[in-house]
Amino acid sequence: MPLKIKQAFLPEFLLTILLILTIFGCASVQRPMGGPRDRTPPKLLKATPENMTRNFAAKSITLEFDEYFKLTNQYAEIVVSPAMEKSPEYKIRQKSLVIDFRDSLHKNTTYVINFGKAIQDVNESNQLKNFTYVFSTGPHIDSLAISGTVTNTDTQEKEKEALVMLIPASQDTAIFGKKKPTIFTSTDSSGNFTLNNLHDGNYRIYALKEASPDKIYNNDQELIAFLKDPIHLTKDTSNISLRLFKQTPEKFRLVDRRFDGDGKLFFTFNKQLSDPSIKITYPKEIDETKYVDISPTKDTAMVYLRNMEFDSVRVAFFDKQKPLDTIYLRKSKKETFTRNIQFKYNLDGDNQLQPGKDLQLISNLPIDNFDPGLLMLTEDSVQVNFTMQKDPANLKLINLKYRWKQKSNYALTINELAFTDIYGDKNKKSIKKFTINKPENYGTLTLKVTVPDTSKSYIAQIFNATNNKTILKTVTFSKNTSIILKDYLTGKYRIRVIYDNNKNGVWDSGSVKRGTQPEKIWLYNKDIPLRANWETEEAVEIPGESTLP
Template identity: 60%
Template sequence: MLNKKATFFGSLSIIFGVILLNLGCASRQLPQGGPRDHDPPKLLKATPANMTRHFNAKTIKLDFDEYFKLNNIYSEISISPTPTKLPEYKVKQKSIEITLKDTLEKNTTYVINFGKAIADVNESNILKNFTYVFSTGEHIDSLSLSGSVTNTQTQLKEKDATVMLFTLKQDSLLFGKKKPTIYATTDSAGRFTLNNLHPDDYRIYALKETSPNKIYDNDNELIAFSKKVIHLTKDSSDIQLNLFKQTPTKFRVINSFDGDGKMTFLFNKKLDNPSLKIIYPPDFDKYKTVDISKTRDTALLYIKNMDFDSIRVAIFDNNKPMDTIARHKGRKEPFTRFFGFTYNVTGDGRLKPGTDLIIKGQYPIENFEPSSITLKDDSAEVSNFTIQKDSANAKYLVLKYRWKQGHNYTLTLENGAVTDIYGDKNKKVPKKFTIDKAENYSLLTLAVTFPDTGKSYVVELLNEQKDLLDSRPIRKNTSLAYKNYLTGKYYVRVIYDTNNNGKWDSGNVKKKIQPENIWVDDTPITLRANWEQVTPVNVPKEQITP
C-alpha cells in the first residue's frame, strides 16, 4: 500500500525542484542586449515609385523599415534642378512626406539628394547618398560620373568628402557661395558616383568640411578640383581629385592677452620669416621677447614692462609689413603666473646620449644664480658642469656635462635660482634623470634615387604618427644620413618641388592652380636597436594632377 504522506512530500519536492530549475535557468539567461545595429534605414516603398516617368504628383511618400530622423534638412537635402519654392519635408512614423511647393518644369529629370540627412534613431546609422529620381517627361537622365578622392598630404583615400558638380553656367555664381544641387559623399575607400546626370558642361570639386554646409567658406577646409571642364555626353569614370588645404591669399591674425600677461598671435598661414615690433607705446619695443613657433604660424610676445593701457604691434614677414594689431588692457590689470620648468628628457626621465640638458622656463629668463644650481652624479655633488642662457631662445638654459650611462643624476634649482623677465622667481625644483642607452638609437641612411635629376625635390622623414621630423631640399640622387634616431617605424614623403623653393606649395581654386604633388612611400622603415641601416628609396615619376 502506498504511503500517501511520502507521496505528497515527494510530489512537493519535484515541484519545488522544477521551480528552482526554472529560476536557475532564468538567472543564467538574463537579456544581454544583442549585437549592435550597423545598418542604416532601408527604403521599403516609394509613392510614386522611384524613377517614375510622366510625374505629376504633388506629394511623395517614402516608407522605411525602421524609425529614423532627418538631420540638417536645409544643408543636406537638395533637389536638382532647384525650384523657386523648396519642397517641405516631414517625418511621420517610419515615413518621409515630401510636399512639392512649386510647378515643375516639363520634360525634366529631378533628383532629390538626401546626402547624410537620414539616420536611424537608436544608433544614428546614416543612409548616405540616397536619391529619389523622377521625370516630368518620357526620358530620365542616366549619365554618371565616378572616381576617387585622395588627400594630397597623406596620399590616402579620403572618406566622407563631398564631391560637388556645377554646370559651367552655375560655377561662378554658386561655388563658394551656395551649396550644390548635385553632390555625393565618398565611401570608406574614397570612391564616389554621381548618377542621373543631364548632358552638359560641368566643373567638379571635392570638399572636406569643418562645418556641414557644403560651401567652401573656411580656410581650414580641404578642397580639390579638376582644371578640365567635363563635357558630359557619356558615362565617365576614374576621375581623380586631390584634396589640399589652400594657403589663404589674405593674411589674418588672431591675438589675445593670456591670463599670464603674454600676447598670443595665431596666423592664418605660415610665414617665411616672421617678426614682431611694438610701435606703441613709444620706446617699448626694447622690452619685448618674441617666441616664434617652429611652424612659423604662431608667435608669443612677452613684454617686460606691462605699464601701459594700450598697445600696437606690427607683424612682418621678411621685413615686409603684414598687419598691425591694437589692443587695450587695464594699466594695473593683474596677471597670474607660475614660473616652472620642463626638460628635454623622456616621460620616464631619460636624456638622449650626446646631448645637453635643456632647462625650459615657462617665461623668458632674465638671469640665474649659478651657485643656487647643483648637480649630483649618483650621490656625489659635482662642480665641473657649465650652465648658460641659450642665445637662440630666451626661455632656455643649457647645462653641459660629461654624462655617463648607468649613472643617476639629480639637478636641483634652489628657491630663487632663476628669475624671469617679470621678476618672478622659481620654487625649489629637483629633477632626476638618467642617460638613455646608446644602443636604443640607430643610424638610418636613405639612398634616394629620383626619376628626373633635372628637377627639384624635398625629402621628408616622418615618424609612425606621420609627424614631420626632418625636411631636406634635394636636386640629385644622393644618400641622406639620419643620426641617433630611436628604434621604431619611419616613413618617407617626397615633394615634387616644381618652383624650386624648398617647400610644399598649396594650390589655388580661383586661379585653377593645383598644389605641388607629393609621393608617400607607404612601406614603413623599421629601425632596430644599435643598427646602421641603408634603405633604398626609388621615387616614382610624378603623376600630374589634371
C-alpha cells in the same frame, strides 16, 4: 458584515492591479539592455510613386522605412536638382516620410532628390547616407554617371566622407557663394564616389572636406580639390582623381589675438609666413625690450613685454620686412597677471637623455638670469659639479653640461629663487630625475635616393612612422643623393617627397581662383625599420611626377 469587507477591499485590490500593470507596461516599451550596438541606418521599404518613375505627375511622394526615423537639418541636407523656387515640405508620419511639392515641375525634366545625411534612425542616429530619389516628368531619365576617388595630398590616403560637388560650368562661381550645390555626393570608406542620373553638358567638379556641413567653401581650414579643366559630359566618365589640399590664404589674417593669463601677447596667423617679424609701434619705448617667440611652423607668435605699464598696445606684423597688418589690444593698467616659471626637458617618455647630449631646460617664460648655486645635480645621490649656459638666441633655453655616465641615476634639484624671468618673478622648488639612454638604442639610417629627373628639384621629409606631423629632417636636392640620419632612436621611419616645381624649397598649395594645383607629394609605401646599434641602408627610387594620380 462580510459584504461590507468585500466592498472595502475591492477598490484597494483594483488599485494595486492597475499599479502593477502600469509598472510592467512602462517597462515593456524600454529598449533592451546589452547586446551589440545598432549600426544599421533606416532602410527604404516602399516608395509611392516608385523610385525612377517616368512621366511623373504626382503632387507628393511617400517613402516608407523599416523603422522610426528623424530628419536632421533637412533644409540644409536635402537638395532637389534642378532647384525649385519653393522648397518642398517634409513631414514624418509614423515610419514614413511625406514630401509635398509646393512648386510646379518642369516638363521633360529629370529630378534628383539627394537626402545627404538628413535621414537618421531615432535611437543611434545612424545616417542613411547619399540616398537619392529620382523621377522624370517626361519619358526619359538622365542616366550619365561620373565616378572617381578623392585623395588627401598631405597624407596620401583616400579621404572618406569628403563632399564631391558637380556644378554646371555656367555657375562655376557657386563654389564661393552662398548657394549650395544641387548635385553632390560623399565618398565611401575607400575614398570612392559616384554621381548618377546626370544630364549631358559641361561641368566643374570639386571635392570638399568641410569644417562645417554647409556645402560651401568658406573656411581657410577646409580642404579643397578640383579639376583644372571642365568635364564635357557626353558619356559615363570614370577614374576622376581629386587631390584635397588646404589652400594657403592669399591675404594675411590674425586668427587669434589676446593677452594670456601670464601677460604675454598671443597671436595665431591664418597661414605660415616665410620670415615673420613683429614690432610694437605704440607705446614706442617698450619695443626695444620686447621678446618675440615665433613657433617653428611660423604661424604662431608670443610676445613678452617687460614693461606692462600701458592700457593699449599697437602691434605691427611683417613678413620679409613687408608690412602685413597692424592691430590694437587693450588692457587695464592695473590688470594683474599670474606667472609660474616651469621647465620642460629634452628627455624621452621614460625620462632618458640621449647619450652625448646636454640637458636642456626649456622654460615657459623668458629667463633674465639664474643663480647656479641654487641648483644641485646628483649622480647616484652624490652631488657633482656642472656648468650652465644660456642660449643667446633663445631666452627660454638653458643648457646644462656634464659628462654623463651610463647606468647612473641623476636628479636635478632647482631650489626656490634660482631663476628670475624678465618680469622679476622667481621659480618654485622642483626636482627632475632621469637616466642616460643606452647608445645601443640608437642607430644610423642611410637613404639612397634616386631621382627621376635631375633638372627638377625635390624635398624629402623624414618622420617617425607613428607621427607624420613632426618632421625630423628635411633635405632639398635635385640629383641622386644619400640622406643620413645618425644616432636616431630605434623604430620605424617614413619618407615623404615633395616635387618642388618652382624650386623655392617649400611645398606650395594650389589656388582654386587661379586654377593651380598643389605641388604633388609622394609617400614611400613602406616603413623603414631602424634596429638597435645598427647601420641601416634603404634604396628609395622616386617615381616620375607624371606617374602619380
